[in-house]
Amino acid sequence: xxxxxxxxxxxxxxxxxxxxxxxxxxxxxxxxxxxxxxxxxxxxxxxxxxxxxxxxxxxxxxxxxxxxxxxxxxxxxxxxxxxxxxxxxxxxxxxxxxxxxxxxxxxxxxxxxxxxxxxxxxxxxxxxxxxxxxxxxxxxxxxxxxxxxxxxxxxxxxxxxxxxxxxxxxxxxxxxxxxxxxxxxxxxxxxxxxxxxxxxxxxxxxxxxxxxxxxxxxxxxxxxxxxxxxxxxxxxxxxxxxxxxxxxxxxxxxxxxxxxxxxxxxxxxxxxxxxxxxxxxxxxxxxxxxxxxxxxxxxxxxxxx
Amino acid sequence: xxxxxxxxxxxxxxxxxxxxxxxxxxxxxxxxxxxxxxxxxxxxxxxxxxxxxxxxxxxxxxxxxxxxxxxxxxxxxxxxxxxxxxxxxxxxxxxxxxxxxxxxxxxxxxxxxxxxxxxxxxxxxxxxxxxxxxxxxxxxxxxxxxxxxxxxxxxxxxxxxxxxxxxxxxxxxxxxxxxxxxxxxxxxxxxxxxxxxxxxxxxxxxxxxxxxxxxxxxxxxxxxxxxxxxxxxxxxxxxxxxxxxxxxxxxxxxxxxxxxxxxxxxxxxxxxxxxxxxxxxxxxxxxxxxxxxxxxxxxxxxxxxxx
Numbered sequence: 011x012x013x014x015x016x017x018x019x020x021x022x023x024x025x026x027x028x029x030x031x032x033x034x035x036x037x038x039x040x041x042x043x044x045x046x047x048x049x050x051x052x053x054x055x056x057x058x059x060x061x062x063x064x065x066x067x068x069x070x071x072x073x074x075x076x077x078x079x080x081x082x083x084x085x086x087x088x089x090x091x092x093x094x095x096x097x098x099x100x101x102x103x104x105x106x107x108x109x110x111x112x113x114x115x116x117x118x119x120x121x122x123x124x125x126x127x128x129x130x131x132x133x134x135x136x137x138x139x140x141x142x143x144x145x146x147x148x149x150x151x152x153x154x155x156x157x158x159x160x161x162x163x164x165x166x167x168x169x170x171x172x173x174x175x176x177x178x179x180x181x182x183x184x185x186x187x188x189x190x191x192x193x194x195x196x197x198x199x200x201x202x203x204x205x206x207x208x209x210x211x212x213x214x215x216x217x218x219x220x221x222x223x224x225x226x227x228x229x230x231x232x233x234x235x236x237x238x239x240x241x242x243x244x245x246x247x248x249x250x251x252x253x254x255x256x257x258x259x260x261x262x263x264x265x266x267x268x269x270x271x272x273x274x275x276x277x278x279x280x281x282x283x284x285x286x287x288x289x290x291x292x293x294x295x296x297x298x299x300x301x302x303x304x305x306x307x308x309x310x311x312x313x314x315x
Numbered sequence: 316x317x318x319x320x321x322x323x324x325x326x327x328x329x330x331x332x333x334x335x336x337x338x339x340x341x342x343x344x345x346x347x348x349x350x351x352x353x354x355x356x357x358x359x360x361x362x363x364x365x366x367x368x369x370x371x372x373x374x375x376x377x378x379x380x381x382x383x384x385x386x387x388x389x390x391x392x393x394x395x396x397x398x399x400x401x402x403x404x405x406x407x408x409x410x411x412x413x414x415x416x417x418x419x420x421x422x423x424x425x426x427x428x429x430x431x432x433x434x435x436x437x438x439x440x441x442x443x444x445x446x447x448x449x450x451x452x453x454x455x456x457x458x459x460x461x462x463x464x465x466x467x468x469x470x471x472x473x474x475x476x477x478x479x480x481x482x483x484x485x486x487x488x489x490x491x492x493x494x495x496x497x498x499x500x501x502x503x504x505x506x507x508x509x510x511x512x513x514x515x516x517x518x519x520x521x522x523x524x525x526x527x528x529x530x531x532x533x534x535x536x537x538x539x540x541x542x543x544x545x546x547x548x549x550x551x552x553x554x555x556x557x558x559x560x561x562x563x564x565x566x567x568x569x570x571x572x573x574x575x576x577x578x579x580x581x582x583x584x585x586x587x588x589x590x591x592x593x594x595x596x597x598x599x600x601x602x603x604x605x606x607x608x609x610x611x612x613x614x615x616x617x618x619x620x621x622x
Contacts, residue, residue, distance in 0.1 A: 153326075156326065156330075157326070157329065157330045157333055160326075160327070160330040160597075160600070160601050160604060161330065161334050161596075161597045161600060161601070162555040162556075162558060162559050162596065162597075162600055164559045164562075165334075165593050165596060165597060166337075168581060168589075168593075169337070169338065169341045169342075169589075169593070170341075172341075172342075172345050172581065172584075172589070173341055173344050173345050245456070249458055252458065253458060253460060253559075253563060256460055256563060257460075257562060257563050257566050257578050258566075258578065258582060259578055259581045259582060272460075272461065272464070275464070276464065276567070279464065279467055279468050279472055280472055283468050283472070283473075286464065286465075286468065290461050290464070290465065293458060293461060294456065294457050294458070294461060297456045297457075297458070298452070298453070298456040298457075301452065301455065301456050
C-alpha cells in the first residue's frame with residue numbers, strides 16, 4: 011500500500027473566485043414567478059395580454075364615459091369618417107361606432123369568459139370523476155362524450171338557441187352544452203396519469219378521502235394544461251357567437267354583439283368599407299390575442315400539447 | 316379489422332338515433348306555433364286540418380315513432396314554409412351545390428395545407444418557417460366568414476376581378492372555397508409539419524438515405540407516407556368544419572346550397588326542414604368520421620389495437 015505524500019502545495023488558500031462559486035446570486039423563484047418570466051419573454055403572448063387588457067378596459071369604460079349610447083341615433087352626422095368626436099366614425103344611422111364596438115366587446119368577452127368558467131367546472135367534475143374512477147364508469151362516460159362529439163356542435167347550439175330564445179344567457183348555455191367536452195377530456199387524461207403517481211398513493215395511505223385526493227392533489231397538479239385549455243375556450247366561444255350572429259341565427263338583432271356589427275356591415279361592402287374594419291379587427295385581434303396568450307402560457311408552463 | 320368497423324358502425328348508428336331523438340323533442344319544445352305565421356287568424360277547422368296533415372294531432376310518443384320510421388326511409392315530411400315541397404326533395408336538390416363547393420374546398424385544403432406543411436418541415440430557412448407559421452396562426456384565428464368578407468371587398472368590389480354572387484363559373488368558386496378551406500388549410504399545415512418533422516428524424520429515414528435513395532423519394536415514400544396519418548384522421552372533423560362553414564359562406568355569397576337552406580329554415584322556424592337538415596348533416600359527419608377512422612386504421616394497424 012503506497013502512502014500519500016502530503017506537502018505544502020496541497021494546502022493552498024482558495025482564491026476569492028473559487029470561494030464565491032457556490033454563492034446564490036439571484037433570489038430563488040417560485041414556480042409562477044419562473045413561468046411569468048418565461049411568459050414575458052414571449053413577445054406575441056405579451057402583445058396578446060396587452061391587447062386583451064386594453065379591450066377589457068375599453069369594454070368597461072368606453073360605454074360608461076362616452077357621451078354617446080350604443081343605440082343613440084344622430085341622423086345629422088351619419089356615415090362620418092373617423093374624427094375627433096367619433097374616433098371610429100359613425101354608421102348609417104349616426105351611431106358612434108366606437109361605443110358600439112366596445113359595447114359589443116362587453117357582450118362577446120363576457121360570453122367568452124363566462125362560458126370558459128362554466129366549462130371549467132363541468133369539465134373538472136366530469137373529467138375528474140371519469141378519470142379517477144376509471145373502469146366501467148369511465149367507459150360509459152367516455153361513450154357519452156363520443157356520442158355528443160360525433161355531431162358538429164353547431165347543430166346542438168342552434169337547436170338550443172331555437173328552444174330557449176335568442177338572449178345572451180341562452181347563447182352561453184348553448185355554447186357551454188357542447189364545449190365542456192374538450193375540458194372534460196383534458197382533465198380526464200391528466201387525472202388518469204397523475205393518479206398513478208406516488209404522491210397520490212401517499213395521500214391515499216395517509217387516509218385522505220377520494221374527494222380530497224382528486225381536488226387537492228390531482229386537479230391542482232393538472233392546473234397547467236387546464237389553464238391552457240381554458241384560454242383556448244374563450245376564443246372559440248367568441249367565434250361561435252359571432253358566427254351565429256353574423257348569419258342572423260344567433261343573438262337577438264337588437265343586441266350589438268360583434269357578430270351583429272359585422273353582419274350590419276355586410277350590406278355596406280359596396281358603399282362604405284371603412285366601417286367594416288372595426289368589428290372585423292375587434293373579432294380577429296381578440297381571437298388572435300387569446301390564442302397567443304394560450305400558446306404563451308403553454309410554453310411558459312412547459313406543457314406539450 | 317371487421318370487428319373494429321362493425322363496432323364503429325354501431326356507435327355511429329346509436330349517435331344518429333340519439334341525435335334524431337334530441338332533434339325531435341327539441342323541436343317539440345320550441346316556443347311558437349309553426350302555423351301562426353303572418354299573424355293570420357285561422358279558424359279552428361283549418362287549424363285542426365293542418366295539425367292532422369302534419370300528424371301533430373297524435374300523442375307525442377306516437378309522433379316520435381312515426382317520425383323515426385319515416386326518417387329511416389329517408390322521408391322527413393313536408394316543409395312547413397315551402398308548401399308542397401318534401402324535405403328530402405329539398406335536400407336532393409340543394410345538396411349537390413354544397414357538395415361541389417365542399418369538394419373544391421376539401422382539395423384546396425389538402426393540397427395547400429400539405430404543401431405548406433412539407434415546405435416548412437423541410438426548409439431550413441428561418442424566414443420561410445416563420446412566414447408559414449404566421450400564416451397558419453392567422454388562418455386558425457381569423458374566422459372564415461370575416462376572411463370571406465375582406466376578400467370580397469378587395470377582389471370583387473375594389474378590383475372587380477371576381478364575382479361575388481352565385482356559383483356559375485369557375486371564377487365563382489375561388490373566393491367561397493378558399494374562405495371555407497381557410498381554417499382547414501392551417502390545421503393541415505400544422506399537423507403535417509409537426510408529424511413530418513418527427514418522422515424525418517427517425518432511423519429508417521437515415522437508413523433510406525444511407526442506401527443512396529434519392530432525397531425526393533426519401534421524402535415521399537418514407538417520410539410523407541408515415542407522416543400522413545394525423546392528416547387522415549383530421550379529414551373527418553374537417554368535413555364537419557366544411558359543413559358548418561357552408562352555412563355562413565353560402566349565405567354570404569348567395570349560393571343556393573344546403574347550408575343557406577339550413578340558416579333560412581331556422582329564421583323561418585320551419586321545424587320539419589330544420590329536423591331533416593340536422594339529421595342529414597349529422598349523418599354526413601358521422602359517415603365521414605367513420606371513413607377517415609377506417610382509412611386511418613387500414614394505414615396504421617396500431618390504431619385499432621390501441622383502442
